[in-house]
Amino acid sequence: MESKKYLEDISQIKDLMNRSSRFISLSGLSGILAGTYAIVGALIAHFYLIPQQGGYVILHSWNFKMIVGVLIAVAILSLVTAYLLTSKKAKKNNEKVWDETTKRLLINFLIPLVTGGIYILIKLNSQHYGLTASLMLIFYGLALVNAAKYTIGKVRYLGYLQIVLGLICAAMPGYGFWFWVLGFGLLHIIYGSLIYFKEEKA
Template identity: 60%
Template sequence: MNKDYSQDLSEIRSLMNRSSRFLSLSGTSGIMAGIYAIIGAGIAKIFFFPTQFEYENIGYASPQLVPIVIDLMLVLLLSVVTAYVLSAKEAKKNDEKIWDETAKRLAFHFLIPLLTGGAYILLKLNQGDFASAASLMLIFYGLALLNASKYTIGTIKYLGILEILIGLICACFPGYGFWFWTIGFGLLHIVYGSLMIIQKK
């Protein structure tokens, strides 16, 4: 009898967890986002600022600015599209909806810090502060992950914390923002995506 109660409680907890959390995040999409970021960083390093001096002195008058922004936007677009396609596939496999109330809450809590950070970064860029852009991207992205973690796989909060820490370290070494950005958005995504895949097996 006690065994039956225990099994029933376990099933109830599982149902409550599935109803309150979006569990169809794809680890593969995290790996792909990391790969896109590293490729984008590689393109920027080779073609736009091959030397440390060029990176530190980028500004509005720099011919590299527009190509770098395009490069970043392409990385973001590919990451978002890949995440949606693979998460939709995962949701279909789990017999779940990709856009239910939980997914909406996840998106809302993720986008508020992210859009706030994006607006703040644009304001700083408008003031000519390019050196802090990489650290701010990492910090606000980490805050967005942390804020949304309660609506998805709980361990994603640790990725958010790591992104924030790397962003803070990056702020201490603004001349090396390129490398910290590559680690935060590239390497960490690959490692975390791999861990998600292993965790689900």
């Protein structure tokens, strides 16, 4: 009996330590919706903004500005959705949305992401368009892996998949759009579904 109580105490201490060092209230549903937003945005870009028959989008063209606008809209929708759903989950778990852990999470996530964004803009300004999708996937994956130590561990595996997908994309020029849809759309939906149905619905 005492041994069982001891194990329960150890488990509770471990849980408290985990909660104090990791932000565990990320919402799986927000991942599903982020993937959905990405797919919808990609479809809009594909059918209305990207030149057909293998054409390229020029950096200073109207189409490019509209594509950037779509990407920004997808990002804003994803961030707002993530914040609202994560806040709701954090409140349910009696966690703070903003504390030292979430601050470290955000910093570690943004460093690779911002670095990658600047590098991509430099490449675009040099009219090197071919690796844009692969670079987005790779740097996003690196950002997830870098931030994973401050949140649920499964985020790391999503990051690994994004990096691998980005590398494959780099080796297969001409298919960047579809790899982007697969990485930012489908993988997010699959990852979010796993989290949502396995942990949040359990």
